[in-house]
Structure formats: structure tokens, C-alpha cells
Amino acid sequence: DTEVTQTPKHLVMGMTNKKSLKCEQHMGHRAMYWYKQKAKKPPELMFVYSYEKLSINESVPSRFSPECPNSSLLNLHLHALQPEDSALYLCASSGKGTGGEKLFFGSGTQLSVL
Amino acid sequence: GESVGLHLPTLSVQEGDNSIINCAYSNSASDYFIWYKQESGKGPQFIIDIRSNMDKRQGQRVTVLLNKTVKHLSLQIAATQPGDSAVYFCAENRGQGGSEKLVFGKGTKLTVNP
Numbered sequence: 001d002t003e004v005t006q007t008p009k010h011l012v013m014g015m016t017n018k019k020s021l022k023c024e025q026h027m028g029h030r031a032m033y034w035y036k037q038k039a040k041k042p043p044e045l046m047f048v049y050s051y052e053k054l055s056i057n058e059s060v061p062s063r064f065s066p067e068c069p070n071s072s073l074l075n076l077h078l079h080a081l082q083p084e085d086s087a088l089y090l091c092a093s094s095g096k097g098t099g100g101e102k103l104f105f106g107s108g109t110q111l112s113v114l
Numbered sequence: 115g116e117s118v119g120l121h122l123p124t125l126s127v128q129e130g131d132n133s134i135i136n137c138a139y140s141n142s143a144s145d146y147f148i149w150y151k152q153e154s155g156k157g158p159q160f161i162i163d164i165r166s167n168m169d170k171r172q173g174q175r176v177t178v179l180l181n182k183t184v185k186h187l188s189l190q191i192a193a194t195q196p197g198d199s200a201v202y203f204c205a206e207n208r209g210q211g212g213s214e215k216l217v218f219g220k221g222t223k224l225t226v227n228p
Contacts, residue, residue, distance in 0.1 A: 004157075031214060042203055042218035043158065056215060090157050094214050101146050101207050101214045105157035 004106035006091050012112045015081060021109045023074040023091030030095040031055075032074040033103065034066060037088040049074060050095075081113045126225045133191040133226075137204035137219045142185060146207040148216065149178060149189045153200045161189070161202075191224075199226045 004025045013019050023032065031050045035043035048056035049068040063085075065077040074091055088110050092103040127133050139147070145166040150158035164171045164178045164187075171178050177190040187204050201221045209215035 033214075042221050045215060045217065048209075048215065056209075092157075101209070101216075102148065102160055102163060103158075103214065103216055104160065105150075107155070107157045 004091055004093055004104050006089075006106035006109050008109055009107065010110045010112075012114060013078065013081065014114055015083070017081075018077070018079045020078065021076040021089055021091075021111075023076075023106060024072055025093040025104070026072055027093060027104065028071075029093035029104075030071070031093060032068060033092040033094070034064075034074070034076050035090040035092065035105075037090055037108070039087075043090055047076075078111075081111075083113050086111055086113045122222060123220065124223045124225065126227060127194050129194060129196060129226055129228050131194055133189075133194045133198070133224060135189045135191075135202050135222045135224065137187040137189075137222075139185050139187060139204070139206045139219070141206060141208055141217075142182075144206040144208055147178070147180060147187055148205045148207075149176075149187075150203045150205060150218075151198075151200045152203065152221075158203060194224075194226050196226045196228055199224055 007022045033048050034046040036046050037043040045058050046060045047066045052068045063080050067075040088108040090105050090108045092105045094103045148163045149161040151161050152158045162173045162176050162178050164180050169180050175192045179188045201223045203221045204219040205216045208217050
């Protein structure tokens, strides 16, 4: 299994809603990531978890709250988002053997905030 | 191809031609680089990687060249096919201490004309 699975694929939410994005990998990878990608722009790093601990937070607003329940799962909890937070949210994992820096990406969750 | 430091957001080639996509990176301490391909509606897909102790690496129909002197990376695609049409991103690893921190370049949209 060389896949990173993200759910849901699409999400529409209001500014007062609370929702969660989910990510799962079964490659035994030690690190998991959240990236945000606006249209026609490169992915931008948000969070990195290494061995289930938050190791990098790229000064992301607190309305985004990551969680890593175990080594295979990564969540991103969303609360009180703004319309400018509409984007493609990508999950990735890495870290097994030689070339462990190579990130494997999921297909993303396309988020629209109304 | 493009000049160092000048990013071309789009590249159009004829099917069967060779394509060259260029990327300038900023951190001279970066020791690992990856090229990703992103098709519409999908997450970035790994193409090829290279470490800073190498200046060339070849894969199937793809070659990556690294010039550390001018901090320049290029991706060459031989005999370009319509299925190669996508946005191509270079990424450099700025992570330390085991946490990978991949930072993406601006991306080049490759269009292959039949």
C-alpha cells in the first residue's frame, strides 16, 4: 500500500461551522504533514508531525488545529474559518528507509468556506 | 529553457520534443531536492529526486540536473507525451534534525501539443 488517503474529497462549510479533515497512511511512515494550496500556487507547509509529535507549526492561525491520534492517522480540525481559507488541503507522509525525505501526497480535500 | 532566476509559469511543447523545466532555489544549505508533477484535481506525485552530493540523476525519460554554484535545478523530460501535461514543482528540503520541511517553488505548467 503506497497511498495516502484523504477524506472528504470536497467540503463546503460556513464560517461558524466546525469540521475535520482526515488523512491515513499504512506505509509505516514516521512523519505526516499538512499543506495548504491555493489555486495556481505551490503547496505551503502548515504542520509537521514526527513520531506523533508536532515538530513544525508554520505560524498557522489557531482556527486550524492538527491532531495525530496514532502513527497512521492525521486530522485537521477546522473552526471559525474565513472565506480566504478556501483552498486545497494536502496531507503527506514520509520517512522509511533510504530516501526517507520523499513525501507521498494524498489527493487533497478541496475546501470552500462560505 | 529559462534563465536562472527567471521563472516561466508556462511551457508549451510539441509531442515527441524534449522539455526542460528550470527552477532556482534559495537556500545554499539545502541538501535534498525533489521534482513533483501535479495533475488537475490530484496531489503532487513524486518524479525524481537528487541529493546535493550529485549533479545529475536519471530516471525513466527524466533527468534532473543540479548546479549548486548558481543554485539551479532543472528537469529534462525526453520524448514528451500528452500525459506529461501537468504542473511541475521543484522542492527543496530545508528541514533539520529529522523533520523534513519541503519548500516548493512556484511551478511550471507544461502543455504538450499533439
